[in-house]
Amino acid sequence: MTEPVVLRPRFGLVLCFLVWAIAALCVGSLIVQGDPIAALRFAPAFLTAAYLCWMLFWHPCVRVDASGVTFVNLARSVRITWPAIAAIETKYSLTVRTASGKYTAWAAPGPSRFATMRASKAELRNLPESTYGAGGSVGLGDIPSSDSGAAALNIRRYWEQLQRDGHLGGAVEGTGVQTTWHRTQLIVLGVLVVLTVAGILA
Template identity: 60%
Template sequence: MNESVVLRPRFGIVITCLVWAVVVVCCIALFVQGDGFGALRYLPLFLLAGYLCWMLFWSPAVRIGTAGVVLRNIARSRDVSWAAIRDVDTKYTLTLDTPAGRLSAWAAPAPSRFAGMRAAKAELGHLPESTYGPGNSVRLGDIPSSDSGLAALHVRRQWERLRDAGALTAAPLEGTGVTTHWHRVELIVLGALVLASVAAQSF
């Protein structure tokens, strides 16, 4: 794998774009009306709504690269090396079993049962070996057309390729193989918007 693959929930992207469009329209309306007090009071609330939507539905992602998998969730990211992955699960969302515990991806939820009923049988063929259960069964969350299934497909392909090449055991695992990074800047911005919204309502 020469380039990283970044996956985000498709429904979340649509929701974020719609909310941002509403926020922009509301902000423009405030200034067009020329009500300075109203703009000062409600603008922080609109910005907070748009920012929260971005944090919940756009910012989270699953990045699959040469060094491993990055699970970017709402408040923090977990960098997981390939050697640290012991199993890949998709019961509720993409979940990696590691020495640091089971790590879930907010950006790769499993589909509903209705979505699973619409899955074509052609989707279930030629998947990575570790996808299949007893009797070549495929879990609902492993359907490639779903967010969890697409992420698991990319992860399993690279993980199995490295495993079969002996790369996962070639070097000893340092620690748990998992590094955590908190999204400090994003959390500070969120806190500032919350404080600004509360302060604006006190006028």
């Protein structure tokens, strides 16, 4: 793998732009109406909505690179090295199982019923070997056109290649998992919420 692969929910960017545009329109209308006090009171509420949308639907991602897999979730990021991966699951969302526990990716949910109905047999061929269950079955969450399936496909391809090349036979250093909390983002969210409540109660 020469370049990292970053995967996000397909609808995330569109939804964020829509919410950001509505928030900007609402704040702009308050300013144009010549009511600066109302703008100061309610602008934090619109900013909070826009920031929450970014935290929920655009910032989260699945990053796959030569050193491992990273799940950027709402409150924390989880970094998993390749040797630490024991299994990759997609029952409800993309989940990587390690010796120290299971870790789920917020940015890779399983498909809806409508998406599974649209899946064709052609896209279920030539998938990584660990995708297939008994009798060559493929789980609904492994459909490549879904968020969970696309992320699992990228991870499994590289993971299985490393196995075939004999790079994953050694012992795992520690747990092979590193967790980092998004302290700055949580502080910003807390400040926005406080300002929103203060503005509403003012």
